[in-house]
Amino acid sequence: MSDPILTVEDLRVTYGRVEAVRGVSFSAAEGSLVALVGANGAGKSSVINAVSGILRPAGGRITFEGQDITRTPAHKLVGRGLVQVPEGRQILATLTIEENLQLGTWHSGADGARSVDAMYDRFPVLGERRALPAGALSGGEQQMLAIARALVAGPKVMLMDEPSMGLAPKIVDEVFRVIEEIRASGTTVVLVEQNARRALRAADHGYVLQSGEVVHSGPAAELLADERIVQAYLGVESGT
Numbered sequence: 501m502s503d504p505i506l507t508v509e510d511l512r513v514t515y516g517r518v519e520a521v522r523g524v525s526f527s528a529a530e531g532s533l534v535a536l537v538g539a540n541g542a543g544k545s546s547v548i549n550a551v552s553g554i555l556r557p558a559g560g561r562i563t564f565e566g567q568d569i570t571r572t573p574a575h576k577l578v579g580r581g582l583v584q585v586p587e588g589r590q591i592l593a594t595l596t597i598e599e600n601l602q603l604g605t606w607h608s609g610a611d612g613a614r615s616v617d618a619m620y621d622r623f624p625v626l627g628e629r630r631a632l633p634a635g636a637l638s639g640g641e642q643q644m645l646a647i648a649r650a651l652v653a654g655p656k657v658m659l660m661d662e663p664s665m666g667l668a669p670k671i672v673d674e675v676f677r678v679i680e681e682i683r684a685s686g687t688t689v690v691l692v693e694q695n696a697r698r699a700l701r702a703a704d705h706g707y708v709l710q711s712g713e714v715v716h717s718g719p720a721a722e723l724l725a726d727e728r729i730v731q732a733y734l735g736v737e738s739g740t
């Protein structure tokens with residue numbers, strides 16, 4: 501097997517005296533979908549933010565395509581193909597849909613206009629409303645915009661933090677369909693979800709985080725088949 505496109509070793513993240521991530525290791529094979537799951541406060545966003553260069557880790561080592569990126573800032577990583585869709589979408593509500601998408605092309609060096617047009621083909625609702633403020637979109641449409649904004653950067657690895665949060669079940673289905681398409685196109689996906697079952701169903705490999713540590717990991721199907729893991733960490737979920 502080839503080397504993983506992304507490797508995280510013994511990652512530590514602290515906020516003052518709070519140790520949010522305490523020695524997390526995981527890797528993602530090229531073209532795979534890896535799920536990081538766990539309860540509120542488990543450290544999922546902290547891991548993702550450290551990997552994407554938004555947070556500076558207190559310790560550990562992150563490699564992307566064989567190169568150390570532990571201290572590389574986010575804007576440089578975007579240009580190299582490591583792109584995050586942040587928790588809570590963080591679209592710019594007063595800018596138009598088109599302007600939001602153009603922002604996604606800033607650091608990428610990609611052909612901006614062409615990749616923005618490609619997103620209008622893929623997400624027609626964004627094309628129809630390109631001149632409207634992004635704040636006029638529904639929650640599900642805003643999530644699609646956030647995903648599209650990451651895609652225009654031409655990611656090799658896409659990090660997604662809770663893309664299904666706060667969305668109606670039908671829209672959650674749509675978001676997961678898009679995630680699976682992204683993965684099918686060859687992009688590696690690291691998916692953080694509280695909707696653990698759903699994320700593991702879509703994933704090749706899973707990691708269960710608790711209190712800043714990986715407490716279980718393995719092929720996603722094996723985690724889902726392990727009754728003790730399901731009971732202890734995956735909890736009761738509605739309808740999925």
Ligand SMILES: Nc1ncnc2c1ncn2[C@@H]1O[C@H](COP(=O)(O)OP(=O)(O)OP(=O)(O)O)[C@@H](O)[C@H]1O
Binds near residue numbers: 538543545
């Ligand atoms: N900016 C911050 N300052 C201080 N503590 C923080 C900060 N951000 C996160 N924490 C703490 O770090 C721990 C991990 O938080 P993190 O946001 O990474 O968890 P999470 O798994 O993403 O949770 P959620 O599912 O609620 O998004 C929590 O105890 C949280 O309170």
Ligand SMILES: [Mg+2]
Binds near residue numbers: 544587661662
């Ligand atoms: Mg989070």
